[in-house]
Amino acid sequence: MPLLSASDLKTHYNTRDGLLRSVDGVDLVVERGETVGLVGESGCGKSTLGKTLLRLVDPTAGRIEFKGEDITTLDQGRLRNVRKSIQMIFQDPFASLNPRHTIGEILEAPLVVHKAGGRPERRRTVAGIIAKVGLPADAINRYPHEFSGGQRQRIGIARALLLNPELIVCDEPVSALDLSIQAQILNLLVEMKKEFGLSYLFISHDLSVVRYFCDRVLVMYLGRIVESADNETLWSDPRHPYTRALMAAVPDPSRPRQAAPLGGDLPSPSDIPSGCRFHTRCPLATDLCRVTEPEFRTIKPGHQVACHVADHIN
Amino acid sequence: MAPLLQVENLTIGFPRAEPVRDLSFEVSAGETLAIVGESGSGKSLTALALMQLLPRTARVTSGRIVFDDRDLLGLDAREMRQLRGREIAMIFQEPMTSLNPVMSIGWQIGEVLKVHEKLSGRAARERAIELLRLVRIPAAEKRVDDYPHQLSGGMRQRVMIAMAVACRPKLLIADEPTTALDVTIQAQVLDLLDTLRRELQMAVVLITHDLGVVAQWADKVVVMYAGRKVEQALPGDLFNDPLHPYTRGLLSASPRLKSDFHYLSGRLTEIPGSIVSAAGEAGCPFRPRCRQARASCGHQVPPLIAQTPERLVACPFTSSLKAVPDAASLSL
Numbered sequence: 001m002p003l004l005s006a007s008d009l010k011t012h013y014n015t016r017d018g019l020l021r022s023v024d025g026v027d028l029v030v031e032r033g034e035t036v037g038l039v040g041e042s043g044c045g046k047s048t049l050g051k052t053l054l055r056l057v058d059p060t061a062g063r064i065e066f067k068g069e070d071i072t073t074l075d076q077g078r079l080r081n082v083r084k085s086i087q088m089i090f091q092d093p094f095a096s097l098n099p100r101h102t103i104g105e106i107l108e109a110p111l112v113v114h115k116a117g118g119r120p121e122r123r124r125t126v127a128g129i130i131a132k133v134g135l136p137a138d139a140i141n142r143y144p145h146e147f148s149g150g151q152r153q154r155i156g157i158a159r160a161l162l163l164n165p166e167l168i169v170c171d172e173p174v175s176a177l178d179l180s181i182q183a184q185i186l187n188l189l190v191e192m193k194k195e196f197g198l199s200y201l202f203i204s205h206d207l208s209v210v211r212y213f214c215d216r217v218l219v220m221y222l223g224r225i226v227e228s229a230d231n232e233t234l235w236s237d238p239r240h241p242y243t244r245a246l247m248a249a250v251p252d253p254s255r256p257r258q259a260a261p262l263g264g265d266l267p268s269p270s271d272i273p274s275g276c277r278f279h280t281r282c283p284l285a286t287d288l289c290r291v292t293e294p295e296f297r298t299i300k301p302g303h304q305v306a307c308h309v310a311d312h313i314n
Numbered sequence: 315m316a317p318l319l320q321v322e323n324l325t326i327g328f329p330r331a332e333p334v335r336d337l338s339f340e341v342s343a344g345e346t347l348a349i350v351g352e353s354g355s356g357k358s359l360t361a362l363a364l365m366q367l368l369p370r371t372a373r374v375t376s377g378r379i380v381f382d383d384r385d386l387l388g389l390d391a392r393e394m395r396q397l398r399g400r401e402i403a404m405i406f407q408e409p410m411t412s413l414n415p416v417m418s419i420g421w422q423i424g425e426v427l428k429v430h431e432k433l434s435g436r437a438a439r440e441r442a443i444e445l446l447r448l449v450r451i452p453a454a455e456k457r458v459d460d461y462p463h464q465l466s467g468g469m470r471q472r473v474m475i476a477m478a479v480a481c482r483p484k485l486l487i488a489d490e491p492t493t494a495l496d497v498t499i500q501a502q503v504l505d506l507l508d509t510l511r512r513e514l515q516m517a518v519v520l521i522t523h524d525l526g527v528v529a530q531w532a533d534k535v536v537v538m539y540a541g542r543k544v545e546q547a548l549p550g551d552l553f554n555d556p557l558h559p560y561t562r563g564l565l566s567a568s569p570r571l572k573s574d575f576h577y578l579s580g581r582l583t584e585i586p587g588s589i590v591s592a593a594g595e596a597g598c599p600f601r602p603r604c605r606q607a608r609a610s611c612g613h614q615v616p617p618l619i620a621q622t623p624e625r626l627v628a629c630p631f632t633s634s635l636k637a638v639p640d641a642a643s644l645s646l
Contacts, residue, residue, distance in 0.1 A: 035577075041496035041497075041498065041499075042467075042496055149353075150588060151588075178589075179352065179525070179567055179568055180352060180563060180567055180585035180588075180589075180603075181588065182568075183567035183568075183582040183583065183584045184585075186569075186577075186582055187581050187582055190577045205497070207497075207571055208568065208570055208571045209569055211569060211570070211571055211573070212576060212577060212582065213569075213577055231576065235571070245498060246497060246498065247571065249497040249498045250497055250526065250571050251500075251501075251504075251524065251526030251527045251529065251531070252526050252529070252530075252572055253525060253526055253528075253529035253549075253553040253565075253570075254553075254572050255572060256530075257530040258501075259501075260498070260502040260504075260505045261501065262498040262501075263502070265466045265469065265499065266466075266496075
């Protein structure tokens with residue numbers, strides 16, 4: 001039984017500009033102990049998908065299961081129990097920390113909500129987690145603004161770990177950090193994964209980070225997963241033209257410059273193209289692609305792709 | 315030929331801090347100089363100093379900025395205004411905050427031309443459409459009447475570029491121009507900037523924190539740390555043979571797309587601590603985070619040593635560092 005699974009998950013919003021199909025039919029699985037990367041450009045729906053999986057946003061259709069239990073329509077009370085096991089780390093730790101509360105108060109709050117022990121025990125738990133994520137012991141009495149970006153992200157990680165979760169959804173956890181700090185935080189996440197046996201869903205736009213950090217990768221485009229493969233396969237044999245374009249666009253010191261691989265912008269999720277949703281930007285699009293949406297099919301064990309021409313790419 | 319822009323020993327001071335210290339570099343026409351550094355390195359303040367747009371509390375306390383044989387620090391506000399937008403232009407990271415939300419993009423591009431080239435409203439609009447075509451905005455004659463919020467992030471940055479190059483400036487300062495953009499859009503925008511640089515023979519100062527961008531788009535690179543230049547090199551040399559411990563640290567801290575390095579095979583090499591530790595440091599600003607620091611590093615700021623005319627490094631121990639095997643574990 002997978003730790004987390006979603007089938008045909010949809011999150012749509014009614015807006016002035018019409019129906020916004022942010023998440024538009026996603027199937028995914030996160031196995032126990034696995035780090036799954038979710039990559040895509042801004043507006044592709046990856047953050048909405050992350051929030052939907054935690055039920056921070058309610059899905060329009062589809063099904064979410066956590067350890068075999070259907071949590072799609074669970075009421076808030078029973079959801080609270082599940083949330084002990086699924087936590088989230090956000091991109092901007094400052095925006096997710098109450099500026100008027102000390103770090104001690106911020107970290108104690110989840111323990112109070114979930115009635116985890118009396119006051120002295122809670123204090124001990126907080127002190128323990130602060131040490132674990134590499135913050136100074138006196139952090140307890142200080143306020144978020146007194147910390148640098150990297151330290152704030154350590155606070156965010158500490159809060160996520162407090163209730164011994166099994167899965168953490170990390171939404172761009174290192175994107176706002178400087179390079180020298182990014183490595184510190186990634187290393188910390190790896191240590192915590194090993195120590196607590198965690199699974200991660202790691203949402204990121206940074207392919208190099210995903211390359212290092214993930215076991216399996218999902219590539220998302222306009223509300224759908226277009227390719228899924230284990231880390232090794234995806235980088236050595238990407239099949240979807242969008243995956244290839246993303247990789248080619250990353251400026252890398254180790255290779256010469258290439259012409260921009262894709263023209264145009266991401267279409268709006270309120271006006272998703274017919275057929276394959278990538279066909280408006282795809283260099284390989286055929287008439288079939290303009291009319292028929294490709295199914296997400298398995299091309300070899302563990303490697304799925306939603307593309308009509310994926311087999312012919314070299 | 316003399317370089318178009320020469321910055322000599324520039325120091326910028328706030329009442330209680332000196333965020334840029336003793337910084338020198340030069341750029342020639344048609345050349346792209348990248349200034350790379352993290353937040354707090356002073357790179358953006360340097361850009362603002364070139365435009366004479368420093369915040370009110372900041373002052374250039376010493377040094378010279380010579381542009382096209384004129385010392386910008388000696389110009390009065392009116393003279394500077396004539397230069398700004400016409401001969402020196404700048405684009406910023408977040409185009410939405412630099413564009414006026416209640417004016418059409420055509421009007422905003424046209425305004426530059428009305429001010430500097432005294433064009434009429436009609437002529438300015440025509441030129442605005444041409445400029446939108448130049449920056450590859452489709453259906454330019456329709457888009458010209460759009461407002462910023464109707465455009466995507468990539469399109470907005472193109473509009474900013476159109477405004478910046480409207481008067482064919484000699485120098486373009488681009489402060490993190492693609493940081494807010496997705497990689498596929500970033501590639502388009504950098505392509506465009508590079509084409510314009512060639513066509514207009516502009517000098518470009520590209521300020522970025524992205525080493526990949528530096529490697530692929532710069533002719534030469536200045537690495538800044540805590541307000542000081544710590545290394546200068548051609549991009550190839552910098553990536554194949556980084557000399558300063560900070561540059562080495564940055565390169566080995568960054569995961570690479572073309573590398574099999576994975577969390578199961580080992581930890582990323584961290585640079586311990588944070589840039590905050592440089593404050594109040596009497597010697598080398600990187601000393602508190604440097605794995606190779608010695609006692610003498612705390613005595614004075616290490617001078618820049620020229621290994622070749624193109625290669626400068628502010629660390630006296632670079633030759634002995636090469637013997638440290640772990641310092642450059644990066645396979646490029």
